[in-house]
Amino acid sequence: MPLQRIDHVLIAVRDLDAATADYETLTGRTVSLRGGHPDYGTVNAIFQLENTYIELISPAGEGSFATQLRAHLDDKGDGLFGIALGTDDAAGLAADWQKAGLAATDPQPGAGTSPDGTVREWRNVFVPSANVLGLFMFAIEHVSDAATRPHARAVGDEAATFHAVDHVVINTPDGDKAVSLLGHTMGIRLALDRDAPQWGARMMFFRLGGITLEVIQRYGDDKTPPMPADAPSQYWGMAFRAADVAAAQARLADAGVNVSEVRKGRKPGTLVATVRDKSCGVPTLIVGPDPQAAED
Template identity: 40%
Template sequence: MTGLTLDHVIIAVHDLEVATADFTALLGRSPSWRGEHPQYGTRNTLFRIDNTYIELLGLGGGAGDPRWSGEIARFLDAHGEGVYALALGTSDVDATARDTRERGLEVIDPADGDGIDVDTGARREWRNAMVSLKSTNGARLFFIQHKSPADALPLAPAVVGEGAYVQRMDHAVVLSADMEASRRLWGDALGARLALDRTFPERNTRILFYRLRDITIEISGGAQQTEEGLGKPDRLWGLAWGVGNVEATCARLRAAGIEVSGPRRGIKPGTLVATVKGQHAHGVAMLLIEHTPESFKPESREAHGEAFDNAPPSRAFTVKALDHVVVSTADLDATVARWASTLDLHASESWQPEGAGFRLAKLPAGNAFVELVQPLTADHRVAQTIAERGQGMYSISIEVDSLDTAVADLRAKGVPVSDPEPGIWDGTRVARINKSAANGVSVQLIERP
């Protein structure tokens, strides 16, 4: 079965505008997207962080299909605000639906969907498949395949200082009254990798850690199965946010009037944590977590009991060379001529990739090259960078021996990095390290055939 990711988390809220303001303050990031769905009678706000995105979902935007708006209303009436659903990402939703049906899940036929940002008019398309609540112990899950490019949903811009905003999701917590049923769902049916199965008899607690790429799904329940727990629904309960500096984040939140306890040492050696409390959390149990270098040492993992023995052995990736540097320009032809006359670097090729909103030129320089890029539309990210900072150095590209190994290794160290995708140069694959992990420098990893 195609490997699953935690594509996004849906949080149901009563007042979308209030929740949007609160999450902007909580995350330290402004929204990536604001959408309306008149056909469903719902509205949403999206915040894309480094390894997933958060969807705040509220009623409004038209009468819509009562099957959708009514379901949200019933959830809010019964449970109040909180985590409503987990969206599991896949590269082939039809294959995933077929495979999980064969494993015993009841999955509704995949259907196409789309959304429009009410602020920009941008459009995104996807295909998803809902999983019946009867198959998921009552936890709302669905599979989603994005048909639009990853950058169709832009990264939520940070609005606070370095280290004080939420960078990524560390883990999501599910409360279970039937741990064996949860194990069958996440392990047997969904095929997620079990990283930890640990019991704490003194606390009558059992926890299961399932890994979806670099995000953990933590299932928590009783160490001893009770008869009354059999058949009771699971509860999507909490989210843990990874931050660069938990002390700075706590200070920022307190200054904004948000109740926080901590920071304090986490259970895992080398971590610092804090708890977000009060109405600003909108019914979600929230933890802030900072991983210090100590938390990545083998002895720290052993002390925490993280059983990674069932995972394939990892090896460090190798940096092969500086592949190229990217320089932004508003006038490609003039810049090519200037580099030729000034540095005697001449363009070996100049072209516009099919369907791309930019032109580029390649200027070989020894074993590396300079890539000059001219955006063709004002909304292109390179154009936005030029508008903010002027023309100049845009990014560096580093060649690695194995992109998949590099991404896995960096994520294991807590470094936010995008999923691998095809590059613009023939046969290449690339992934991008978030600027927050590289002193504000945009770094691209590239694998060549």
Template identity: 40%
Template structure:
């Protein structure tokens, strides 16, 4: 039913600045940029296994108003998950049966300011109350889906994992595993890190859902999308590129995953905790 994580939405105050920040951070230009008639502007960065969509208010309209309210109330950051499917009607039927109360399927179209090409898709949104407050969509591309540009040296090639904070790990296990049908690959409590980890695999990346142990939690409170770990082929080149670009980055260090090395971007990511990772090919 779900083929992968099609894209993640990052809401930012202004599209030109946001696009410049993420072009520098990811080391690659956007694949698609567009402006909608209802007051929104977008820039899409597609990598091998997903995409990051920046969205910002632009002019007047209902979307500009909604985005402005989100930025005022919550600040910029990661707000939505859009999962891919090849059969939107089947997915809608299944998620209706599973109690996610999906809204109606609607068509959408966008024309790129980069290439003048047009793409078409269909999507629906699940009820926020059923997805622990994270805006969750399913999308089926009809035509014109952008392909990722070639990655320059030191650029991000894919998304290793996305981190979601939850006050209720059992609810998260039911949502992402039983209801959305993602592969639950790990459910592990790590006392040394005071965390319970749930790993869900889909489309070549991991949703890492974490619950902080030893903290007071309201089990009915919403989940939040916390941060991103981007994969690169050459960690040293990426580190040097970001230092040259003025980013505040940590030292290179051994990652938690066997055979991995990482570094942290400390700020300048539009309120998104960000890690870069590379894996030993051996």
């Protein structure tokens, strides 16, 4: 199926100005652009990274999408809202998904306007959340040139910034359904499916365009029960890549951000640090290479 990438990750926020300032602090980069979707009743701020972009999005008017965002914010507050899967062939993807049994729309035209008057155009393929594990997930084909989404500029030391997204975490009550949908129906490569009793979970890693969708089915214990079998899957957290985790951690600490000490990552040869604020309610991890491992 013609999927090429995780095009962007959507984060719902109430206060776009405050969220934009927080993500400039968090990523160490200036916002790429700000704009709005008059037909949707929303406004947004985009941080274009190497392999995807982060879209902070907020309701600002009337429209079905604005209504959906307000409901999400009232229920859950700021946080991860959805994922857009990137395609270069929206019509072909829609046909493939429809043939596979998804209630996918034909490509729907969309447009956004930046403050300087630049208009960005795209085509979306929407799927009801009931078809995709209860998640907000759709596909997008950009019609406008990529130059309309400039890369977020680093402030200070490039190595201390977030330059890419490493993975997005999804919690699910049913790993088999996740494998069937994401792997078989949608055609996203399942790189690893393993039982991890040390963490009380089944962990599935789907790879697309250099980003991992880490899908977790937690078994639960006396303190934390498993998700109800009929519960929708939920977006949970995100990990950003930094070339120098220690420098990124120090940059954030100097800016007054609540960030953990650097520690060894679960993946051999990596370092990680946990960010505890300035992330709009998204549990956030910094991950990057361990220089010591390269020397060993």
